[in-house]
Amino acid sequence: MTLNRDARIGRSALLLLLSEEKEYQEDLISNTNWSFCEGKVGSMEAQKVVAAIETAAKNNHIIDKDLYREGHALYHAIIEALHGVTRGEVQLGSVLRTVGLTFAVLRGSPYENKAEGEWIAVALYGTIGAPVKGAEHETIGLGINHI
Amino acid sequence: MTLNRDARIGRSALLLLLSEEKEYQEDLISNTNWSFCEGKVGSMEAQKVVAAIETAAKNNHIIDKDLYREGHALYHAIIEALHGVTRGEVQLGSVLRTVGLTFAVLRGSPYENKAEGEWIAVALYGTIGAPVKGAEHETIGLGINHI
Amino acid sequence: MTLNRDARIGRSALLLLLSEEKEYQEDLISNTNWSFCEGKVGSMEAQKVVAAIETAAKNNHIIDKDLYREGHALYHAIIEALHGVTRGEVQLGSVLRTVGLTFAVLRGSPYENKAEGEWIAVALYGTIGAPVKGAEHETIGLGINHI
Amino acid sequence: MTLNRDARIGRSALLLLLSEEKEYQEDLISNTNWSFCEGKVGSMEAQKVVAAIETAAKNNHIIDKDLYREGHALYHAIIEALHGVTRGEVQLGSVLRTVGLTFAVLRGSPYENKAEGEWIAVALYGTIGAPVKGAEHETIGLGINHI
């Protein structure tokens, strides 16, 4: 059940956000059988971040919107990614801070053993800080779950 | 006090870990006035992860080992990065899991306004899982602090 | 100060919620000198769950509404029970999830030594999930405090 | 994707632990196509609780011990159940407390829509308290995950 070095979905999801050569990254991923989507969200409300990612993943058919099973897998991956972004409390406006994030959701098979099936990675990258222009620093998060 | 797009220390620290073209990355960073170090640590004990990063940062003169002020800034950046890695409790062996991580510590000036001074980024990338070969998935963390 | 096996207030509070033979359960409890109440609450706001339980406990005279001491004991039992329901952050709508819960509050003397006095148990059982019909799974929580 | 009232795996896992008419409960479950196991663990170390449940679930073939996917699903269900038990920090001996728990792991299909597939429930019931005989009260936890 070794993690396939050429199929690291977390690394790929992050490089989608961090790389400036987007075509290269998207090529890389399209050469696998993975599906993915990207988007942006800025908010002081954590639930809007969750909703934006869920909506993008459903609209782009990364998950089946009619299966709770898949929504459940995605939800926990999002919340895990938010732990990396918030580093303590999964709270934004209620502790007077805001985020501006890009996100990538990637679904693929990271393990050599095919029986390990599909997994989902949610990567977040952007800024977190006070609701004042420029009073912010970078932040990142990654959540991974079986689907 | 805008974040300088060409000086995003968090993104650079992460690309150091994720990129396979290390020379490119190290070039990029050496063209700035930043200092950085990299390393690896695998453990079931969170304190060993903290110690490995602190030791590397001191030995490579990223921080001044005789100034508590700098150790304090680094410590909080490490703990924030560990939140992204652990996503809930900053615990490893005590909840029966282990990590294998690469880390980068990068010190630089990410803001256009010189008065914003130096900041430190701690990036972590690797795997987390059961203490059984292969029973693991990717994980990432980033902590940023003023120094 | 041994816990009396016939007087386990947490188990009884949970069985009140889980059992389908309510009369049996209520009999069981009425044969002790315990007092209890039951209710339902569905909300995306954790404070409404707290308020519903506090109101029911006061209106049914499980606690004395004029004694802060008793309100304090109940409040901490409720928050502890919510930890079991939320498993991480005591947050609902702010992380885009909702609950539909039944609750039981039970006050009694679970210890053989009479000097141990009265304790309060708050049990919660129901579902947690996305604010979409059916996108939910079961959840449970129990908080116990001296009163 | 409605939760089937006759197939509530969380409620069943808890009743396995709370009921005194074990045969009835085991009958109930054997009439479904669910698999389950039960056990006991007492420890001041949370990792021993995790290990005891994982070992029982593997030895009783509730999960496939060679699939990380299934181990991952179980692990998160265990940690979620421990949140209910510990109500705050998933820590035992490190905050000077100990647990004596019974546990049930149950795998089944709680949703009417067959496409929702199998889910796993981990239920915990017992006592938590100081490492002194009798200085303890009841505690409970439930974790549910798709598998």
Add this chain to the structure above:
Amino acid sequence: MTLNRDARIGRSALLLLLSEEKEYQEDLISNTNWSFCEGKVGSMEAQKVVAAIETAAKNNHIIDKDLYREGHALYHAIIEALHGVTRGEVQLGSVLRTVGLTFAVLRGSPYENKAEGEWIAVALYGTIGAPVKGAEHETIGLGINHI
């Protein structure tokens, strides 16, 4: 049930630790019907801090060592105070930090209404930091519970 301004047990417990005119403080408290004790503990293990405070409170008869009810009230007050000291995770050595603390445990009646009965305050004051002489800053915590 108003808090009596002359009977603020939390403030008094803290002043016991912070004041340099100990006699004055102890006088103040001995003029009430409160009982209290003080002590010191330095450790990288949170459980040793808990144990030191529990032992002092029992040996000085602040709580009745034979009543779990009182031990339970004290335990939660200690853990709450440790939240103030640790500010995030109630962990010391496992995240490579240590504390040197003075503590005060005070039992009294802070409310005008006599029916509110006795409450317990646990105050902590000292330093927290790396296990290196001088690499530390001040820290404080206060926990209050009904008893």
Add this chain to the structure above:
Amino acid sequence: MTLNRDARIGRSALLLLLSEEKEYQEDLISNTNWSFCEGKVGSMEAQKVVAAIETAAKNNHIIDKDLYREGHALYHAIIEALHGVTRGEVQLGSVLRTVGLTFAVLRGSPYENKAEGEWIAVALYGTIGAPVKGAEHETIGLGINHI
């Protein structure tokens, strides 16, 4: 890098709030080269507590409102202090509780080695409880950061 016993900024910030001889305290501090401010805030919303302290610190020139670096140092000190106040979740109204706090922000040099530079202390003291007059007990918090 020893902490100077005569320059304990955390202790001084707390004594500013707890002492009834304000002049004495303010004298003590004005004899150092420290700057400080005090204020009050009561709210069910944690963000209002954060905002009140930030505004006071900026208006009283404790921090430079145009430097994110200083706002970042202050923000983390405030959140750390709120951990002491809330003891678990940094949440107020969302778990149906409210605070009435006095606060002090103090900036000074607590270490003998001048190279350790300036640090900031945020002290909070007041009451926390239900949104009902008198249903509250004392609470305290302290956050310290390098600036």
